[in-house]
Amino acid sequence: MRTSQLLIPTLREDPGEAETAxxxxxxxxxxxxxxxxxIYTYLPLGLRVIRKVEQIIREEMNRAGxxxxxxxxxxxxELWQETGRWNFYGKELLRFKDRxxxxxxxxxxxxxxxxxxxxxxxxxxxxxxxxxxxxxxKFRDEIRPRFGLMRGREFIMKDAYSFDQNxxxxxxxxxxxxxxxHRIFTRCGLTFRAVEADTxxxxxxxxxxxxxxxxxxxxxxxxxxxxxxxxNVEQAEVLPPTDMDTEAPRPLHTVQTPGCRTVEEVTKFLNxxxxxxxxxxxxSTGKTTIALLLRGxxxxxxxKIRRLLRVTDLELxxxxxxxxxxxxxxxxxxxxxxxxxxxxxxxxxxxLRNVVIGGNRNDTHYADANWDRDFQIEQxxxxxxxxxxxxxxxxxxxxxxxxxxxxxxxxxxxxxxxESMNASFLDLHGKECLAVMGCYGIGVGRTAAAAVEQNHDAxxxxxxxxxxxxxxxxxxxxxxxQTAQVTxxxxxxxxxxxxxxxxxxxxxxxxVKFNDADLMGAPFQVVVGDKGLVDGVxxxxxxxxxxxxxxxxxxxxxxxxxxxxx
RNA sequence: CGGGGCGUAGCGCAGCCCGGUAGCGCGCCUGCUUUGGGAGCAGGAUGUCGGAGGUUCAAAUCCUCUCGCCCCGACCA
Numbered sequence: 001m002r003t004s005q006l007l008i009p010t011l012r013e014d015p016g017e018a019e020t021a022x023x024x025x026x027x028x029x030x031x032x033x034x035x036x037x038x039i040y041t042y043l044p045l046g047l048r049v050i051r052k053v054e055q056i057i058r059e060e061m062n063r064a065g066x067x068x069x070x071x072x073x074x075x076x077x078e079l080w081q082e083t084g085r086w087n088f089y090g091k092e093l094l095r096f097k098d099r100x101x102x103x104x105x106x107x108x109x110x111x112x113x114x115x116x117x118x119x120x121x122x123x124x125x126x127x128x129x130x131x132x133x134x135x136x137x138k139f140r141d142e143i144r145p146r147f148g149l150m151r152g153r154e155f156i157m158k159d160a161y162s163f164d165q166n167x168x169x170x171x172x173x174x175x176x177x178x179x180x181x182h183r184i185f186t187r188c189g190l191t192f193r194a195v196e197a198d199t200x201x202x203x204x205x206x207x208x209x210x211x212x213x214x215x216x217x218x219x220x221x222x223x224x225x226x227x228x229x230x231x232n233v234e235q236a237e238v239l240p241p242t243d244m245d246t247e248a249p250r251p252l253h254t255v256q257t258p259g260c261r262t263v264e265e266v267t268k269f270l271n272x273x274x275x276x277x278x279x280x281x282x283x284s285t286g287k288t289t290i291a292l293l294l295r296g297x298x299x300x301x302x303x304k305i306r307r308l309l310r311v312t313d314l315e316l317x318x319x320x321x322x323x324x325x326x327x328x329x330x331x332x333x334x335x336x337x338x339x340x341x342x343x344x345x346x347x348x349x350x351x352l353r354n355v356v357i358g359g360n361r362n363d364t365h366y367a368d369a370n371w372d373r374d375f376q377i378e379q380x381x382x383x384x385x386x387x388x389x390x391x392x393x394x395x396x397x398x399x400x401x402x403x404x405x406x407x408x409x410x411x412x413x414x415x416x417x418x419e420s421m422n423a424s425f426l427d428l429h430g431k432e433c434l435a436v437m438g439c440y441g442i443g444v445g446r447t448a449a450a451a452v453e454q455n456h457d458a459x460x461x462x463x464x465x466x467x468x469x470x471x472x473x474x475x476x477x478x479x480x481x482q483t484a485q486v487t488x489x490x491x492x493x494x495x496x497x498x499x500x501x502x503x504x505x506x507x508x509x510x511x512v513k514f515n516d517a518d519l520m521g522a523p524f525q526v527v528v529g530d531k532g533l534v535d536g537v538x539x540x541x542x543x544x545x546x547x548x549x550x551x552x553x554x555x556x557x558x559x560x561x562x563x564x565x566x
Numbered sequence: 567c568g569g570g571g572c573g574u575a576g577c578g579c580a581g582c583c584c585g586g587u588a589g590c591g592c593g594c595c596u597g598c599u600u601u602g603g604g605a606g607c608a609g610g611a612u613g614u615c616g617g618a619g620g621u622u623c624a625a626a627u628c629c630u631c632u633c634g635c636c637c638c639g640a641c642c643a
Binding site (some may be wrong): 302 | 571579600602603605634636638641642
């Protein structure tokens, strides 16, 4: 393609609205433009990237035995009411009424629609297993869309749904998708890791997220330095400590801590380590208030707490509630003297002796408190997020932490949807059975954004070859007849060799072309100018490492087809 | 939903505190020169100052309401 025939509005300066590298660069390189918060137009260059990612996904899904179909974007309320999600999904589900005043929503995901299809059309185990997928635009009315394509309200997603006769077969379907996802993200040129993920209250048997490793990722993941264990911190299990503090208990006493409310303030004031302070967090679960004890330097994990308490509503108690429950302003809550309230402690508390705790009185804490002597704990449990340095729950090493962007998620659903929607089939014995389901998603736009996040420098994007909008950026720099002739010939030859070429035929100065090319990030740039042609050569630059090679024009196509494989 | 910030030319911003002719850089248009890492000179076009109401002789500027966007948090894939 010629640049003059494409709308590629590059920006010289960073747009004010963007924060992260991928968001800035996708705007600056002319890939996307915002229409409303979290809603974007894919410009020609951006769409080419999207299509490439889609094509890779398509090929690997087909290879894994899934079949493509396309479901509607709008779906009727009735289906969602059957599974209860019409009420459960909340404001994220964008609802509207048609002219007959019937309720509809824009699909944020398609379990209901696909399960409805299955129950209507599939009768027998002979037709199974089945795996349907689509690549389609979803709409979720996100609380806070951000980072461009990373978290939009409208976004392109590949979603797949498997239907099996039993758990064992469903596991095979799951494994096939897990393997396909590995191939997909590898082919996209991404550095990623599959991690164990939270299954939430849905309670399926297993779930993995595919995380592209990047510092700007919204998720924290931990992995073992000595084995294969890797998990989202939300999920990663923390083992109870094995080393108990052996210090002799000292007598409990109160200490004055004027104005010290946070862990940092209190420990600094008393000159003790945060690991020797036990913080008391009061949580409201909708119905009741509960006290959780954690080590001062540990972080409460609300996903785990929800799971433990079997609640969906969970938030830190308001200052008013804290005052009601403890009789002291927030910041001085402690377990001693708390009445009519459940007290659950993180495993780490068990190992501690002679700790500092809140005094339930203004400006007061207790020191040298010991849980088995000074206050009661109903239960010890895993309440905190794993952190770097913790032992791996598989006992195969020590955990390290990194940030990741969730680009894919595979999920065993079990019979959650087939049960509520009565999606059954007849088995070998003529018995009616519920289909065992799995669902599998990939964020297409997010994958492209993650690729930029992982492959860029100060100048711009450095696309991995398989998803680059163009393979070669052809840059004629001078106006001579010779340059024009060589450029035209190269354009034809490179395309004949199967390469996608963007020909910068604009009447721009060399510097402008170079900078735009670096910004747009095609893996290779071929520079044609009188300076080189005097010696009979053009310049081939590799975007990633900046390596420049002078070659006779006739050798360029062969050279590029050879190096693209590496 | 809570906290913070921003809406002024296509883009990035100044002007607002202290009311009085709407500015700068980039981009855009014309001409000449230039031509291998975001050219120079000369000339030119472009604004419902997010919107509505109010105060005032006078509002980008002060007040009230409202809409949009960004950041942090909660939530979520």
